[in-house]
Amino acid sequence: MFRDLKTYITQKTNLQASDIDFICGHFTTQKTKRNQILINYYDICEDYYFINKGAIRLFTVNKEGLETSRYFAFENMFCTALPSFIDQQPALEYLQTIEASDLLIISRNDFYTLVNTYSEFDKIYREILELGFITAQKRIYGFQGFDALEKVQWLIQNQPNLLLRVSNKMAASYLGISPSTLSRVKKKL
Amino acid sequence: MFRDLKTYITQKTNLQASDIDFICGHFTTQKTKRNQILINYYDICEDYYFINKGAIRLFTVNKEGLETSRYFAFENMFCTALPSFIDQQPALEYLQTIEASDLLIISRNDFYTLVNTYSEFDKIYREILELGFITAQKRIYGFQGFDALEKVQWLIQNQPNLLLRVSNKMAASYLGISPSTLSRVKKKL
DNA sequence: AAAAAACGTTGACATAGAACAACATTCAAT
DNA sequence: ATTGAATGTTGTTCTATGTCAACGTTTTTT
Numbered sequence: 001m002f003r004d005l006k007t008y009i010t011q012k013t014n015l016q017a018s019d020i021d022f023i024c025g026h027f028t029t030q031k032t033k034r035n036q037i038l039i040n041y042y043d044i045c046e047d048y049y050f051i052n053k054g055a056i057r058l059f060t061v062n063k064e065g066l067e068t069s070r071y072f073a074f075e076n077m078f079c080t081a082l083p084s085f086i087d088q089q090p091a092l093e094y095l096q097t098i099e100a101s102d103l104l105i106i107s108r109n110d111f112y113t114l115v116n117t118y119s120e121f122d123k124i125y126r127e128i129l130e131l132g133f134i135t136a137q138k139r140i141y142g143f144q145g146f147d148a149l150e151k152v153q154w155l156i157q158n159q160p161n162l163l164l165r166v167s168n169k170m171a172a173s174y175l176g177i178s179p180s181t182l183s184r185v186k187k188k189l
Numbered sequence: 190m191f192r193d194l195k196t197y198i199t200q201k202t203n204l205q206a207s208d209i210d211f212i213c214g215h216f217t218t219q220k221t222k223r224n225q226i227l228i229n230y231y232d233i234c235e236d237y238y239f240i241n242k243g244a245i246r247l248f249t250v251n252k253e254g255l256e257t258s259r260y261f262a263f264e265n266m267f268c269t270a271l272p273s274f275i276d277q278q279p280a281l282e283y284l285q286t287i288e289a290s291d292l293l294i295i296s297r298n299d300f301y302t303l304v305n306t307y308s309e310f311d312k313i314y315r316e317i318l319e320l321g322f323i324t325a326q327k328r329i330y331g332f333q334g335f336d337a338l339e340k341v342q343w344l345i346q347n348q349p350n351l352l353l354r355v356s357n358k359m360a361a362s363y364l365g366i367s368p369s370t371l372s373r374v375k376k377k378l
Numbered sequence: 379a380a381a382a383a384a385c386g387t388t389g390a391c392a393t394a395g396a397a398c399a400a401c402a403t404t405c406a407a408t
Numbered sequence: 409a410t411t412g413a414a415t416g417t418t419g420t421t422c423t424a425t426g427t428c429a430a431c432g433t434t435t436t437t438t
Binding site for chain 3: 409410411412413414415416417418419420421422423424425426427428429430431432433434435436437438
Binding site for chain 2: 060062066068070086087093119122125126129132133137138139140141176
């Protein structure tokens with residue numbers, strides 16, 4: 001149950017097995033169906049999720065009812081509506097499993113307690129933030145001035161899983177292009 | 190000289206004056222002219238900058254020689270080419286003062302030493318990362334599916350300083366629109 | 379103060395990609 | 409296995425915005 005999380009923590013820290021067990025003890029499990037909503041638009045995010053199996057999408061819906069996908073997370077990744085988790089403001093976005101998934105869940109309180117208790121766990125959080133920051137940066141900069149074809153090529157380079165695991169529609173809304181354009185571009189590759 | 194930095198740290202931590210003095214002792218000062226390059230494209234970023242006075246732009250130049258602006262920082266903000274600072278890879282971007290500026294500089298080594306020595310300083314770094322992450326997110330999501338007018342309105346809402354402090358050209362390259370379009374859009378506001 | 383360079387504005391034109399629609403295909407639930 | 413719904417594809421049309429160029433204005437340099 002905690003096998004993958006233990007591996008994850010072991011790889012990233014020097015914590016002892018007993019500490020890792022203690023940390024894992026703060027997580028509960030949840031099995032979800034496909035397309036199950038974990039966080040709603042006006043929810044204040046209270047949990048951090050670790051994906052044992054499955055995939056999570058972060059997306060929002062604009063006033064015209066159009067969905068835009070913000071982020072996708074897969075196995076062995078931590079994922080949540082981080083701005084809301086940090087600031088405790090309404091998420092203004094949805095968190096949704098897009099495949100039947102096995103999740104490990106830790107509450108915000110427990111998470112920050114661990115961060116403040118174990119400097120090694122703090123390092124994990126720091127790494128998540130650093131990585132999240134870099135990923136977000138790359139995405140901004142990768143897309144700046146790119147046309148549709150270049151965006152798709154960038155995606156294949158930088159997140160090759162994504163096009164294989166999610167629908168064209170979702171990928172298109174992640175790239176900020178229309179599904180038709182994505183369809184046309186794919187033929188040119 | 191360290192007045193603003195001391196205020197900054199005092200506001201964000203519970204550190205004693207003596208600790209704050211010790212921390213400030215790791216910073217050196219630098220006065221720069223307008224348009225002075227702090228970090229070059231292939232540099233590995235070794236320093237963190239705190240802006241006492243002035244403004245810094247993070248930008249890159251694509252293969253066609255076109256500049257795109259990535260980030261602007263002003264007084265009382267920390268700023269660097271963070272991905273390179275974190276990973277010690279070539280920056281692939283430039284850091285440049287866009288006004289005559291007074292900077293405080295701390296080396297990466299000293300910075301991480303402080304982060305690992307003072308849990309309170311670690312919190313500052315964590316806040317920088319959290320804030321950087323949220324800002325980057327907001328920028329991605331704020332721009333997704335926005336037309337030129339909406340982008341400018343977003344900018345006025347979220348970073349009102351920016352349009353006042355930087356040239357149209359730089360603002361346009363930050364928004365991912367052409368200077369002509371920005372000029373036209375501004376008339377409609 | 380003069381000259382040069384950079385920047386901002388505006389018009390005319392070109393174009394990538396959105397929108398819409400029709401049809402084909404795949405998926406998912408019973 | 410069958411059926412209905414969601415997704416993917418492709419053609420046509422339309423629009424926002426880029427590009428280019430000309431001109432005016434501001435800034436920088438000498």
